[in-house]
Amino acid sequence: MTIVALYARVSTKDKGQSTENQLPELRRFAQAHDYTVYKEYVEQESGGTGKRSEFQALFADAHQRRFDLVLFWSLDRFSREGALPTLQYLNQLQG
Secondary structure (H helix, E strand, O other): OOOOEEEEOOOOHHHHHHHHHHHHHHHHHHHOOOOOOOOOOOEOOOOOOOOOOOHHHHHHHHHOOOOOEEEEEOOOHHHHOOOOHHHOOOOOOOO
């Protein structure tokens, strides 16, 4: 059984990427792949920094191995800090 975390972050520019639109799609994807959802992390802050409360909670739970995968709408919903910081975050999750 694969346990997943869902991560959604508000978009101030593109209303089509609201958390209300992201979460149902992420839930459908998880259900279609028989994933068990551990928790939904919903961020209302900008993605320009890693100092987001739900983002930090996601990493804390990842380090405790509470889930196997993180699902997010698109890479820019995960982080907007640029390619290198985003890759570093993804590597931290993998470790």
